[in-house]
Amino acid sequence: MAKVVFENVDKSYPRRERDGAIEQLDGKEQKVRPAIAIANTIPTSTKAKSRKSDRVGVLHDINLIVEDGEFMVLVGPSGCGKSTLLRMLSGLETITAGKIWIGDRLVNNLPPKARDIAMVFQNYALYPHLNIYDNIAFGLRRGNILSENGKLSNSNKLDDFLVGITRSLPRKLRYLSAKEKSVRSRVRQVASLLQIETLLNRLPKELSGGQKQRVALGRAIARNPQVFLMDEPLSNLDAKLRTETRAQIVKLQRQLGTTTIYVTHDQTEAMTMGDRIAVMNDGRIQQIAPPLEIYQQPANRFVAEFIGSPPMNFLPVELVAPLTLAHPQFKLTLPEFWAKPIQDSNARFFTLGIRPQHLQLGDKDESNISVTVDLVEALGSETYVSAHLNEDIEATINVTLTPDKRVAMGDRLWLSIQIDKIHLFRVDGGKSLLC
Template structure:
């Protein structure tokens, strides 16, 4: 096991002026499960491949433990990588696939057999050791790929969107298995995904990237409750936070015919702010209660919960708003409902130009 350090690590692809990863500074502690997350093109896979030695580092450096590996060949970095495509040898059995790297390393046959058997027990693959990959399901193939990494007993596991080829149900099951396995092994793990739900449910900490720049690194709970900027606020959470740039007046901002009070210290010197509120902070209220009118345009029914998407019209223009409601009694399309704010303390404010969080 080992720590991992990115020290102003930068990667620029030839022919492009904008860095794919720009001055990345990130410390990953020994035994930590860190998730790199962001939209397509954010630089998360490039950052992982830089750590693996599969991408050059144009500026800065990367260390594993107390060793600078910036110029070290991939095979000498003591890492094991699990790819999106599984990358199994189709002509080999499960056991041979899992033990192949150990054989190349010259490990004795009995040692290889023992390590493969132990990894198979961890991954519930013991009954399938004599099968070829074509005889396995997608989830089983992914476990074989993980087993191949485990038997090498590396200092760091690297996982590049390993669940993206699985169906929705199997993804949920497998991500729980990966998180439990990492907890059991205690190996430092860097995991890349574009799926923020996956990131929030697996990582000890989550690092959010956008356009090659690290936006925030924190625990899933802190990312959700105190996003550092409007991008993180919108990206983290499913569905994302409601965001709208609204004028500041009368000690608050106006949403429809409701004035939501905000801290004067946060909006000092600003004529408008980017106002953010989570769908669960809003709720349906009675016609005589304090709130704003919402015209329902879409209802997503998810069983226990439902999400109502609609528009709010007022003197500040039209805003789109999403509200979480009881899935048993959701409103109808085209209906006008009244919506209130559960807790003004759960309102988020961001600078209208930079998007940075405004301290209350």
């Protein structure tokens, strides 16, 4: 178990040069000038200014501390850099700048095998020719592990040779070294923990997706690493199995107490699994906080929109009095606690954010919103309604209603806003007024 620290970490890649590429221009093929030839015609002063643009930035100024034993979730849309950050920690990617610490060790230049981490991949990465027992034991046989009496079991070439050539023989005829006995004990312990004892003699192709995922987890757990890294391990599972496996991973992490960094694009996984969540976008961390704080107090418009289903609604508003916001279709009088944030913002125009769950059916009133229903999705426990503003058909708004509220497509509704649940964001940059 160890604390993980990312300190001012950057990652960038060199731009690819199109050397002698062919382009279609006006219906004719034309050869593009090689990048090197073009570079030779550029003045030296211009070259100096464009050096920074010679690289493509992927991660920018990442500062993150994952406490010992914490379950940290990295969440964000595809391409935001979360998997790259995980691969940099594991040693599969080099970093461009900054420092990465695991415990008290700076690991920037350490190879993956020396970092004492275990990674669970999206595609399981099981060896198809090995049975489940040997898949779990694979990493243990290539390192030193503690034997049952607590002593270090070192690798011995003669022992390894005898173990290897007798492995396919009947169990009574197999040679077991002290290390192999420790491996067997550890594999059985992990198999019992994951409830896969009956699968140990099967090949990966004979398992279901959920069983394969448990084997991949078992292989990681068996090594007893300082840090677990999980890169979207549930994305290949169906909805029911994903829910079950999600609960198993959280339970296992609590039992083992191992520092875990989990990457996902699924906000439901992020909200239900993590002690804290780091929301990422465009290679930057947008907010780090516990799940409920992320949901209730988003730092900016991106976080507010990404976390929550259906996503938050956004409407442009104007400050027309000290605590009064106006939209072409409604006016709102704000609670007193908004006075200072609005004054400090020194702005007149804002973006109003309101979650679908905080809109209710109301009566005709200047503080309510008039909409026409476009789509109704009845889920049983709740009903999702998508509508457009009556005076602006391009402006859509989502509402979550209780199942007893019956609405149909084409209905005209008045929606009231829970004024204590609103969010206000700056128009430029999208930062929340309360952050």
